[in-house]
Amino acid sequence: MATAEDLQVKPKADVLLQTGPSRPPRNMGQIIRFLLLFAGGILMVMPIAFMISTSLKWPHEVYNLNFIPDEPTIENYIYVLEDGRFYWWFLNSLIIAVITTICSVIFDSLVGYTLCKFRFPxxxxxxxxxxxxxxxxxxxxxxxxxxxxxxxGWLDTYWGIMFPGLMTAFGTFLMKQFFETVPDDFIEAARIDGLNELQIWWTVAMPLVRPALAALAIFVFLGNWTAFIWPLIVTNSVEMYTLPVGLSSFGDEADVAWELIMTGAAISTIPTLIVFLIFQRFIIRGVVMAGLKG
Amino acid sequence: MANLRIRDLVKTYDKTQVLHSINLDIDDGEFVVLVGPSGCGKSTTLRLVAGLEEVSNGTIEIAGRVVNNLEPKDRDIAMVFQNYAIYPHMTVRKNIGFGLRSSKASKAEKDKRLESVAELLGMTEYLDRKPSQLSGGQRQRVAIGRAMVRDPAVFLFDEPLSNLDAQLRTQMRLEIKKLHQRVGSTIVFVTHDQVEAMTMADRIVIMKDGDIHQIGTPAEVYHKPANIFVAQFIGAPSMNMIPGRVTGDGTIELATGGGLAFERSLPEGREIILGIRPEDLHPGQASGVIEGSVNVREPLGHETLIYVGTSNGDVIAKADGRTPPEIGETVQLGADPENLHIFDAATGEALA
Incomplete structure (x- = not known):
């Protein structure tokens, strides 16, 4: 097994000798790689930048594709936040995404663990x-x-929106694969130490697959936060709408209020960023821990 | 502490029988090592005792109580695994204390027991560290500590030193032996390393293909091997095996050429295998048993292993470390009659 000393990064001699500014790319291959990565980065950032840009525009300027609004305004934000329905939709989305994430993480890992660690016909x-x-x-x-x-009788209820996502095949598969990496010796040692199977799953196995749990939590939360089709079908009343469904209802039959939709979308990305930042920490820590196990 | 009785133990996976009616009695406080090559059934035997596998047939008794149908936690055993099985997300304190989770003792008593075990293993100053911050030997001590803290009737060790480097393995071997002398527990230790078995055990159980081939003290299995397998498995380098036949005048005619006077009476014409340990073959004797030329030398410092080519292949002998025979030199190898081992060529069992 690797010790902390083994893992210390030993700088190469040429890096130590380098005193000036960072070295220029060595060859064309590296330049092409940088350009491709830069293009990829732009591709990822552009929709978000346009979403924020549009949210700062007046309605008459929405179809003008300039990136910087001629007359920037925060009126759209004031309108959306003063509209009581937005809070309802936000709360609905939050409740649904949080409960579904918790349930999915628990049920998927339980099923994944069972399929991985128990032998049954x-x-x-x-x-x-x-x-x-x-x-x-x-x-x-x-x-x-x-x-x-x-x-x-689940139409237009939280339960109706949530039930299809409480357990996912993808999550079960993901967790099963990760539980494969947990040595059976850990499970057997805990069994000898007197833990029952549920305690072993919770106390021993779950902490060892934390990176997978974090990844699953991010996937499930994002999936449910942005879900559109099913919430649209199963909800009838405006109060039960989730954010994506609610935002799509901005505007009327003649016109779509893109500036309001983009404003709502911009606000709704905040929880997803928070979730990602929280769980990303676990993923990174998990990778470090896995490296030390040796 | 307790004794362990294994009676007619059979283990079958689907249609494959991996243990064939094993019988073993281990006394209270005894240190018994199960040794054998991979696939011999030693770990399976240990896992059956631990309750991690279901017994197909036979009985396992711990302290006079049949434990076949008891859960591992109810058998009053503790096990140390090959890869330690200490939880990377818990500190040393929590890892050692993990074995006490199901104990009904008070918290103060549990803490006291934990501290005393940590002190015994020299781990007191590492109690708040995570396993990733420990060396291999320290991790092994944590694993042993977790087993010790429960004060079980029987300790089971499943190749616990395999993952350590040679130096640390020697050190831990000594520490486990000292620990046994101090605590006096019943220990069943599984290893594939015959040196570990010889140095640690009160008694050694040598297994192959799901059968026990010999049970005895280290001296017994070394000096009086029950069959060719045991003779070759115990001791490094392995015992030389030379085919031969008993002649009319009571001597043994060897496949390497030459004859050998032998005191024990064997029927004429009987095919035998003569076993001689390399340390019992002395080069330079005028009237040697075997003659051949030195093909390879392996200097070990205090002695040199020489591979002597004969008509029956190479024979290994130990020569003096300072003045070993040269490569290509013809040598006579002699042996004392009392150090010879005779095996039946057909069955491989020791004769006389």
Missing amino acids: GRYIVFIAILSTLMIPTEMLVIPWYLMSQQF
Whole structure:
């Protein structure tokens, strides 16, 4: 196993000798790589920049594609934040995304752990059955989901919006693969030490797959925060709308209020950034820990 | 502390039987090492005792109680794993104290026990460190500490020194032995390293292909091997095996040429295998048992291993470290009759 000393970065001699400003790229290949990365970065940032730019424009300027607004305004933000419906949608999205994330992390890891660490007849079939649901597109599932919601009386309720996402095949697959990296000796040692299976899962296995849990939490939160089709179908009342559904309702049949939609979208990215910043820490720490295990 | 009795233990995976009716009695406070090559069933035996595998047939008794159907936690055992199995997300304190989670002792008592174990293992100053901040030997001590803190009836060690470098392994070997002398617990230790087995065990159990080939003290298995497998497995370099046949005048005619007077009476014409340890073959004797030329020399400092080419392949002998025979030199190798081992060529079992 590697010790802390082993992991210390030993600078190369030529790096130590380098005293001037950072060295220029050595060859064309490196220049092309930098350019491609720069182009990729621009491609990622542009939509966000335009979203913020549009949110600072007056309605008559929206279809003018200039990046800097002629007359920047924060009126759109004032309008959106003074509109009581926005808070409802924001709260709805937050409740749904948080609960779904918690449930998904717990259920997916429980199922993943069971499929990974327990030997029982039909284990492989169950795993394949779960995986095979990944092949069915959401558009095909919304009809049975809707019929189910209707029969159970879940239409236009939080439960109706949340239930399809409380456990995911992708999450189960992800967690199962990560639990494979947890040595069986850890589980067996805990079993000898007197823990029951649920305690072993929670106390021993879960902390060891924290990077996977963080990644799953980010995926699920973002997926539910931005979900549109299913919340649109299952909700009827404006009070039950989630943010994406609510934002799409800005404007009327004749015109779409893009400046308001972009304003709402800009505000709604804040929680996703927070979630990412919180869980990214765990991912990085997890990678460091995995490196030390040796 | 307690004794351990294994009776007619069988383990089967699907249709493959990996343990064939194992019988073993381990006394209270005894240090027993299960040794054998990979796949011999030593770890399986240990896991069956621990309750990590289900017994297919037979019984396991710990302190007079049949434990076949008990959960691992109810067997009053503790196990140290090959890769330590100490939790990377917990401090040393939590790792050692983990074994006490299910104990009904008070917190003060648990803390006291934890501290005393840490002191015994010299880990007191590392209690608040994470495993990643410890060396390999310290991690191994944490694993042993977690087992010790529970004060179990039987300690089970599953190749715990395999991941350590040679120097640390020697050091830990000594520490475990000292620990056993101090604590006096019953220990079952699994290893594939015969040196570990010889140096640590009160008794050694030599296994191969799911069977026990010999049980005995280190001296017994070394000097009186029960069969060819045990003779070759114990001791490094391995015992030389030379085929031969008993002649009419009571001597043994060796495949390497020459004859050998042998005191024990064996029926004429019997095919045998003669076993001679390299340290019992002395080069330079005028009337040697074996003659050949030196093919390879391996200087070890205090002695030199010489590989002597014969008509039956190479024979290994130990020569003086200062003046070993030269490569290509013809040497006569002699042996004392009392150091010879005779095995039946057909069964491989020791004769006489």
